[in-house]
Structures are given as structure tokens and as C-alpha cells.
Amino acid sequence: MKEYYVYILTNKSSTLYIGVTGNLQKRIWEHKNKVVEGFTKKYNIDKLIYFEQTENVMSALEREKQLKKWKRQKKEDLINKINPKWEDLYNQI
Secondary structure (H helix, E strand, O other), rough: OEEEEEEEOOOOOOOOEEEEOHHHHHHHHHHHHHOOHHHHHOOOOOOOEEEEEEEHHHHHHHHHHHHHOOOOOOOOHHHHHHHOOOOHHHHHH
């Protein structure tokens, strides 16, 4: 079965970025190595602080949209339940 991930990244300024991917390890590597032009490269956002896994691409995309609509505090509460120290989870994937 194919796996899909919704993930949240941050930087030293605590800017949040929410994305979705079918290959979490590769995608975070791309963020860390500034391979793709865009928001995360511009603002040096490369620290994986949260992720969820699903087997359904549509539910991953819907979850991404849902999280992007949330107020910052609600996003922080979600992150803090899983990763209260906001440690980089990249080495755990």
C-alpha cells in the first residue's frame, strides 16, 4: 500500500510550513538541502516537527487543507501533544 504524509516544518523563527508528500524522508531531505525553490528555501524552513501518515491521498490532501486553515495556537497545540520540545524528527523517519 502507498503511504502519504502530512507534515509540519519550522525554522529558528518558528515559522510554520505545512505540506503533503508520498515520500516523507525524500521530501524532508529536499527541504533540508534547499533543492526546491520556494517558501521553505527562502525562509530556511527545514526542521520536521510533526507528521501524520495515511494510506489515502485524498485524506492527506484534505488534512493538509484543514491544518492550513487552523489558527496558529491550534497548530501549536497539535505539535505539542506529539513533540513538546519541537525537536527535529527527521532522524526518526
